[in-house]
Amino acid sequence: MSTLTAFARAQAVAFGQAQPIATVRHLHVHEHPLIxxxxxxxxxxxAPLAALIGTDRSAPRLLVVAQPRNRDDRFAFFAALAEILVPYLDSFATETEDVPVDRGKDVRQRYVDAPQLWVPNPGGVDFLRMLGRSTRFRTTDGEYPVPAGVPLLGRWLTFFAGTAEIPGSCLLLNAVQALGLHWATGQSSAEDAQLGVQLAWIESGAEAAREAENGPVAGPATDPEFDNRVLAPLIERSAPELPGVLRDLLLPTWERMWRVLDLLRRLPVGERVASRWTSDKDAFTAFTQYVADGGAPQPRRDGAVAAAARLQRLENAAARYAVQRAFDDPLVLAEYRLTGAAFAGTVTLANPDRVDDSGKRPVLRPRIMVRTTEEVRVEPGTSLTSPARPAQKAKVISVSPAGDGRDVLLELSGGMGRKLVAEPGSVPQVGERLVLTTLSEAYRPGGTLPDPAETPWTHGGPPSIEPDLQ
Known part of the structure; x- marks a missing residue:
């Protein structure tokens, strides 16, 4: 837990109300999500018991497995789920747009929009992951055939569960983490896992949260007391009232999910959210085409090289997401100011026309002086970036004491045009307030990984050949 989040939790306890820890919304909320x-x-x-699903707030559809231990009932449930989910996904695989590639020399196609799934909590994501794993390898013929939509459902659920691991991806979201990204309650993160309590902290305060503690759970696990007292007898005698009981159990969570979306939509969206959603559209387009081309189901587990490549992508995505959140949100950037990775100051001197002619050709290298009263924990030669001008780099030339603060001399490069005269507004002016940080959105190239055939047999490569001792 960060310092500001801990402080916000303390304030939530003191005031009896959840506190905001973000000034903008850091995720994309679709106009037509599927809950x-x-x-x-x-x-x-x-073993699925039920699901409440739909895109219409006033018309959820309930799917029930009357006998969860019965294989036929379970796969009938999977087939019914596929009949709802797959058409929703297909509705986005229609209209495309041209995307320039290779510096405009060519174009590729991308769907203009992508679907978005919402579940109540991380347990819902794990449930979909396991559901995908148990269905994507099933066959529609042979000894134990399943309905045609079941394997396709499994592949899509596996795809969405995989995207949920990518920081910043918004194809599959859970309400608990989405709320926790923007508000801090006066309870622990473990207690925030109960959606009803967390939402009550935000909407009404601590008193309402205490009352919500005894409300229905948001799944996927049910309350043990409910299982023993209500659910087990109904399943045992295949009671016709089982769907009604389950609907009453799930409807409060259904309504809360839509209230979560309402809360998030009231926040102004972060500037870089759209670019991340564009990446999600790319991922959706690629997987749709892969399925249409008859691609094989995702493997049960990655090989050594594929796992390393995936880990590398996740690490890069996490670093990029952290930077983008900080650049979009001053409250998030304040965390880095506390640790010395960023500081704010005022421009006191500026030489926007400075040209460095010490190299083979002259280049524009303006210099500015920034006065700050914050701790500056950067060495000369460090490259800094301002969220106001992310394409521009500021090299630290010197840091010197100045009264009750420090003067930081910076040399600027990039983001000023291609001429020896800076474009208007590209160089900070005297009196301008700046935030500078070591964070950067610059591209981070991945490491070189070996071909799977070149790895040792312990990592999936060819077996070693022992010498013939005869």
């Missing part, structure tokens, strides 16, 4: 609230049977590995 999915899964419910699993306790004590059974990935």
């Amino acid at each position: 999915l609230i899964p419910l699993a049977m306790a004590g059974e590995a990935n």
Whole structure:
């Protein structure tokens, strides 16, 4: 937990109300998302019991497994889920747009929009991941055939569960983490996992949160007392009132999910959210085409090289997401100012026309002086970036004491045009307030990974050949 988040939690306790920890919304909220609230049977590995699903707030559809231990009932549930989910996904695979590639020399196609799935909590994401794993390898013929839509459902659920691991991706979101990204309650992160309590902290305060503690859970696990007292007898005698009981259990969470979306939509969206959603559209387009071309189901587990490549992508995405959030949100950037990775100051001197002619050709290298009263923990030669001009680099020339603060001399490069005269507004002027940080959105090239055939047999490569001792 960061310092500011800890302080916000303390304030939430003191005031009895959740506190904002973001000034903008850091995720994309779709105009037509699909809400999915899964419910699993306790004590059974990935045995679905019910799901409330839909895109219309006033018309959710309930899917129920009357006998969760019955294989036919479970796969009928999967087929019904596929009949709802797959057409929703297909509705986005229609209209395309041209995207320039290779510096405008060519174009590729991308769908103009992508679907978005919402579940209540991280447990819902894990449930979909396991559901995808248990269905994507099923066959529609042979000894144990399944309905045609079941394997396709499994592949899509596996795809969405994989995107949920990518920081900043918004194809599959859970309400608990989305709220926790923007508000801090007066309770622990573990207690925030109960959606009803977390939402009550934000909407009404601590008193309402205490009352919500005894409300229905948001799944996928059910309350043990409910299982023993209500659910088990109904399943045992295949009671016709089971769907009604489950609907009453899930409807409060259904309504809360839409209230979560309402809360998030009231926040102004961050500037870089659109670029991340564009990446999501690229991922959706690529997987749609892969499925249409008859691509094989995702493997049960990655090989050594594929796993390393995926880890590298996740690390790069996490670093990029952290920078983008900080550049979009002054409250997030304040965390870095506390640790010395950023500082704010005022421009006191500026030489926008300075040209460095010490090299083979002259280049524009303006210099500015920034006065700050904050701690500056950077050495000369460090490259800094301002969120106001992310394409421009500021090299630290010197840091010197000045009264009750420090003077930081910076040399600027990039983001000023291609001439020896800076474009208007590209160089900070005297009196301008700047925030400078070591964070950067610059491209981070990945490491070189070996071909799978060149790895040792312990990592999936060819087996070693022992010498013939005869």
